[in-house]
Amino acid sequence: MFERWLRRSGRYMALFREVLQKEGLPPDLVHLVFVESGFNLHARSSSAAVGPWQFLRSTGRLFGLTVNQWVDERKDPEKSTVAAARYLKHLYTIFNDWPLTLASYNAGEGTILRAIKRQGTTNYWDLRLPRQTEDYVPQFMAVLAISRDPSKYGFDDVELDDPMNFDEIALRGSVDLRAIARLSECSPDELRDLNPAVLRHAAPGSDGLTMLRVPKGKGQVIMTKLQDGVAVPAVDLTVRHRVRRGETLQGIANQYHVDAARLARANGIGRKHPLRRGSVLTVRSSFTGKVALADLEPGDPRGSTRYVPTRDIRVPRTTLNAASDAEGRVTHVVRRGETLASIAAQYDVSPEDVRRWNHLSISKLRRGTRLKIRTGDAAIASPKVLTSDSLQIAALPAARPASSRRTVVVQRGETLGVIARRHGTTITALKRANRLDGTVIRTGQRLKIPA
Structure with missing residues (x-):
């Protein structure tokens, strides 16, 4: 499987690294894509995360990606990487520590902050987290090591796919x-392959502007034909939008880059018929007429296929200055017949140490349990580190008590997996809290969120 991922990475690796570097991030973070999707632009997880960087619909929109019936920019190689870079930068401003930042990308910052508050440490390697998140950073490090020296790990014969090579055109x-495709004398499939965010046959524009990738050398061909008067009619696209709690007409209009007054008239919205949650609005594209070359000012950021509008994302008042250290940390998987005492003796530590590091309330262990063990100097608590952690953790908001319950209303398209990830819990915990026999939920259903 990794061989297939490595081969596919050749098409996107240079492009992703360039975007990350331009956004001010270490280019090696591109190797997260191996862990997230194996460089599959159309990957979709069981929790409805989509694209190479595995964005949920809500998170993608939060960081500027457009997701509707016609386009899903989570699948776009450039735009999704810009959004992922901004999300990673946002997370890093909270933790100032890359292992915790990567863990938060996987599980959400709320899950990691609550774990830090409850367990009393800012060291990623000492935190007990969901299994997938505990494995996430080691998987990233393993992929990074293999990619830097593939021959060492037996992947020297893998022939990488050719890099993406294209022209960009800006159209009205x-x-x-x-x-x-007819203008550029290529097949529609070639265009779809270069523009994977386009879900159907048409590409809708933002503010009437459509940026497209076309095969290398075809950009000038299309520009010449349009300048010579070849007519290409614009497509009048229609999008249906279901109004969610808290949405306003102006906010919806901004989301689709249309005029709010025109949107209200088209849907009969007014004083007698106000906007209501659950109603479905018809949103038509704001541009009609013939397709023409866009006349953009030099340096206009919209004139790029990687343009993503910026969003003002609020950072929590309290941030951390963590320093995760993997030195002397080992994960031990309990085998048949092992006891807390025998495991402690194996690593020359006390059973009480193992209980404390793993927050165990009893001494009995189950086979397959993963235990965090510290060896050498790591087994001795540093007063300086303890003081620093204590001061930072004390400033964090208090973790919710065990009896705390929140209630959410299921929105259209949401699954138990999506809701569990958003609120830092598990599908099993959600089913238990709501006495569900299966995983099927319906729009409008109220669910209790366990603490």
Whole structure:
């Protein structure tokens, strides 16, 4: 499987690294994509995370990606990488520590902050987290090691796919890919492969502007034909939007880059018929007429296929200055017949140490349990580290008591997996809290969120 991922990475690796570097992040973070999706632009997880960086719909929109019936920018190689870079930068401003930042990308910052508050440490390697999150950073490190020296690990014969090579064109109007394919004398499938965010036959524009990738050398061909008067009719795209709690008409109009007054008239919204949660709005593209070359000012950021509008994301008042250290940390998987005392003796530590490091309330162990063990100097608590952690953790908001319960209303398209990840819990815990026999939930259903 990794061989297939490595081969596929050749198409996107240089592009992703360039975007990350331009966004001010270490280019080696590109190796997260191996762990997230194996460089599959169309990957979709059981929790409905989509694309190479595995964005949930809500998180993608939060960081500027457009997701609707016509386009899903979570699948776009450039735009999704820009959004992922901004999300990672946001997380790093909270933790100032890369292992905790990566763990938060996987599980959500709320899950990690609550674990830090409850367990009293800012060291990622000492935190007990969901199994997937505990494995996430080691998997990233393993992939990074293999990618830097593939021959050492037996992958020297893997032939990488050719890198993406394309021209960019800026057009006015919503564009039918089939018409552009005819202009550029290539197949519609070639255009779809270069523009994977386009879900159907047409690419809708933002503010009437559509950016497309076309095969290398075809950009000038299309520009020349349009300048010579070749007519390409714009596509009048229609999107249906279900109003969610807290949404306003202006906010919805901004999301689709249309005029709010026009949107209200088209849907009969007014004083007598106000906007209501659950109602479905018809949103039409704001541009009609013929497709034409866009006349953009030099340096206009919209004139790039990697443009993602910036969002003002609020950072929590309390941030950390963590320093995760893996030195002397070992994970031990309990085998048949092992006891707390025998495991402690194996690593020359006390059973009480093992209980404290793993927050165990009883001494009995089950086979397969993963225990965090510290060896050497790591087994001796540093007063300086303890003091630093205590001061930082004391400033964090208090963790919710065990009896605390929140209630959420299931939105259209949400699954138990999506809701569990968003609120830092598990599907099993959600089913138990709500006495569910299966995983099927319905829109409008109220669910209790366990603490």
